[in-house]
Amino acid sequence: MRARVEEDGRGRRQVHDACTEPCAIERGMRIVGGKWTGSILWHLKDGPVRFNDLARMIGGASKKMITERLRQLEEQGLVRREVLETSPVQVHYEITDFGRSALGFLDALREWSEALPEGVRAD
Numbered sequence: 001m002r003a004r005v006e007e008d009g010r011g012r013r014q015v016h017d018a019c020t021e022p023c024a025i026e027r028g029m030r031i032v033g034g035k036w037t038g039s040i041l042w043h044l045k046d047g048p049v050r051f052n053d054l055a056r057m058i059g060g061a062s063k064k065m066i067t068e069r070l071r072q073l074e075e076q077g078l079v080r081r082e083v084l085e086t087s088p089v090q091v092h093y094e095i096t097d098f099g100r101s102a103l104g105f106l107d108a109l110r111e112w113s114e115a116l117p118e119g120v121r122a123d
Contacts, residue, residue, distance in 0.1 A: 036061045036069050038106050048094040
C-alpha cells in the first residue's frame with residue numbers, strides 16, 4: 001500500500017491507506033537496527049571470531065550487551081555460535097549466509113555515514 005494525504009474541499013487533511021503494521025524498512029530496522037548489531041555483523045564478515053576478540057573489536061560495547069545482541073542474532077538466524085572442544089572451552093561466532101545478505105546495505109550505510117557533512121551528529 002502507498003499511504004497518502006489528501007485535502008478535502010474544506011482544507012481538512014486526511015490520510016488514506018495508512019500502514020497498519022510495520023513496513024518492510026521498519027521490520028528490517030527491528031532486526032539490524034539495534035545498538036551494536038550492525039557492528040557485530042560487520043566484524044564477523046571475514047570469518048569466525050572468538051567472543052573475547054569480538055568484544056575487543058567493538059570498543060564501547062559491554063560484554064553483556066554483545067552477549068545479548070549475539071543471542072538475538074543467533075535466534076534470528078544471522079549468526080551461528082560454535083563451542084570449541086578445547087581447554088579452556090572457547091566459543092566463536094560466525095555470520096550465516098542470511099546474515100551475510102545484510103552486509104551490502106551495511107557497507108552502503110558505512111559509506112554514507114563516512115560522507116556525512118561536517119557538523120552532522122549521530123547522537
